[in-house]
Amino acid sequence: MASIISATNLTLAYEKGKHIIINDVTFNIEQGEFVFITGPSGSGKSTLLKSLYGQIKPREGMLNVGGFDMSRIKKKQLLQLRRNIGIVFQDYKLINEWTVEKNVVLPLIITGYSLDVQKVQAEKLLSHVKLSDQANKYPLELSGGExxxxxxxxxxxxxxxxxxxxxxxxxxxxxxxxxxxxLLENACDQLNATVVVVTHKIPTIFNIPYRHFIIENGGVHEVH
Amino acid sequence: MKSIKDHLMFILPLMAMLIGIEFILVFNRITSSYENKLKNEYAILVVSQKNLTTPYLRSIDDNIDSVEAMNREDIAKEVTSGMQDAALAAIMKDLPYFYRVHLTSYMSLEGLKKISAELKKVNGILNVEIFGENYHSKHTIFRLVKMLLNIFIVMLFIVSIMLVIKQMQVWQLAHKDRMKIMEIFGAPMMLRSGILFKVAIIDAIIATILNMVIFLFIKSKWSQNSDIDFVKNNQDMLFNVSDFFILFVTAIVIVAISVFVVAINTREVPEG
Structure with a gap:
């Protein structure tokens, strides 16, 4: 299987290296794998995730995501990479002035897909997430779960x-x-997407095989 | 309601800036026309024993535009009014030549004195009269009015720029979240700022049209009823078709700079 994420002696830090969060870690994530990352609050779970979409640059070591060296990636390449990554946030990060339907197809708008394609894809996805009847509402009209x-x-x-x-x-x-x-299970199982989830708690019922990384004291340890 | 307020908050300072620019255009046209009028009405009086020509005087000072000879006979008649013809003939024999010397521009008093001094050095020129006092007072008032209007325009610009900066901060707040989310999903800067640019372009068009309407009203209505003769006589100078394009291009440039600054300020800077 092709390696989608590859970290070698990776160090992540804030404030120009003064505050080290992840220290000298090495791991590999392959295409189609489902990975849970857990760890105590403030251990660096979100920091590691941010480094995977380029919001934080590696301080030392090597981090490769989808074939891009994240230490040397240029702005244009980073945007290109992000167009092919799906990101889910705890605080949702929806555009409140846009309808639900428009929010769903944001990645398609960015890539320049036609309105027809956007419409079809929005209908399909909203049906998957059981929100077909909410397409024309605005995010703030929905509950947190929605x-x-x-x-x-x-x-x-x-x-x-x-x-x-x-x-x-x-x-x-x-x-x-x-x-x-x-939805995340299906994306991994049926679409062969690599899924990396930062969470406090792994769900008790999970139907597909997964890997589990724990972040503690700046290190990343895999639980077997 | 909020949307109208948002638009007005950019349209009004933009209009103030465009009014300032239109003032500059109108004022430049009016002052240069007035300056031309003053220049054409003014002439240095030169009394000379010999005949003077324009090319000759131009070779002495290139600020000299033309030389106009005054009718010696008329002058002599005026002097010999009520005397016998013999007296007229005698005076004509000794009467020097009189010239009106016109200048290329509306000069300062110092400039006039310099020309006067140069002319006085010419062999055969007996006297040079620049009517300095009268000229100086007109010139000073003209320069003062010009300076006051320039100060007014500069002040208008400063206030407008401050208002535009304030609006840029409002835009930044209003669009920051959307632009950041779009960046996370890989939108290039042009796409992220596209929505804001569309809003701002509409504001620019509205501001330009409102400005045009105001100046066309001044041109067609106010100037006709104005007590100021100069404004009445120079109605055409108040708004030209070309002004609309100048104002529109200026508004677009201001909008482009404002949106670009907002886009730059909201872009993500990777940590680490």
Whole structure:
């Protein structure tokens, strides 16, 4: 299997290296794998995730995502990479002035897909996340669980090769959490996307094989 | 309601800036026309024993535009009014030549004195009269009015720029989240700022049209009823078709700079 994420002696830090978060870690994630990253609060889970979509640059070592060296990646290349990554945030990060439907197809708008394609894809995804009747509403008119389902639908809209999710069920009730996990499982199982999820708690019922990394004291350890 | 307020907050300062620019255009046209009028009405009086020509005086000072000979007979008649013809003939024999010397531009008093000094050095020129006092007072008033209007335009510009900066901050707040989210999903800067640019272009068009309407009203209505003769006589100078294009291009440039600054300020800077 092709390696989608490859970290070698990776160090991540804030404030120009003064505050080291992840220290000298090495790991590999292959295409189609589902990975959970857990760890105590402030351990650097979200920081590691941010480095995977280029919001934080490696301080030392090597980090390769989808064939791009994240230490040397140029702005244009980074935007190109991000167009093929689906990201889900704990705080949803939806555009409140846009309708649910438009939010879902944001990655398609960015890539320049036609309105017809956007419409078809929005209908399909909103039906998957059980929000077909909410297409013309605005995010602030929805509950937290519904907003997160919109966020997941957006992340899936362009069939990304990599899905990154930061505490995707952190604020959700049981029903919405179940829908979100099902969607992420399906993306991995049926679309062969690599899924990396940062979470406090791995769901008790999970139907596909997964890997589990724990971040502690700046190190990343895999649980076997 | 909020949307109208948002638009007005950019349209009004933009209009103030465009009014300032239109003032500059109108004022430049009016002052250069007035300056031309003053220049054409003014002439240095030169009394000379010999005949003077324009090329000859131009070779002495290139600020000299033309030389106009005054009718010696008329002058002599005026002097010999009521005397016998013999007296007229005698005076004509000794009467020097009188010239009006016109200048290329509306000069300062110092400039006039310099020309006067150069002319006085010419062999055969008996006297040079620049009517300095009268000229100086007109010139000073003209320069003062010009300076006051320039100060007014500069002040208008400063206030407008401050208002535009304020609006840029409002835009930044209003569009920051959307632009950041779009960047996370890989949108290039042009696409991220595209929505803001569209809004701003509409504001620019509205501001330009409103400005045009105001100046066309001044041109067609206010100037006709104006007590100021100069404004009445120079109605055409108040708004030209070309002004619309100048104002529109200026508005677009201001909009482009404003949107670009907002886009730059909201872009992501990778940490680490």
């Amino acid at each position: 907003q997160q389902r919109v966020g997941v639908a957006r992340a899936l809209s362009k069939n990304p090769f990599l899905i990154l999710a930061d505490e995707p069920t952190g604020n959700l009730d049981e029903f919405s959490s179940g829908v979100v996990w099902d």
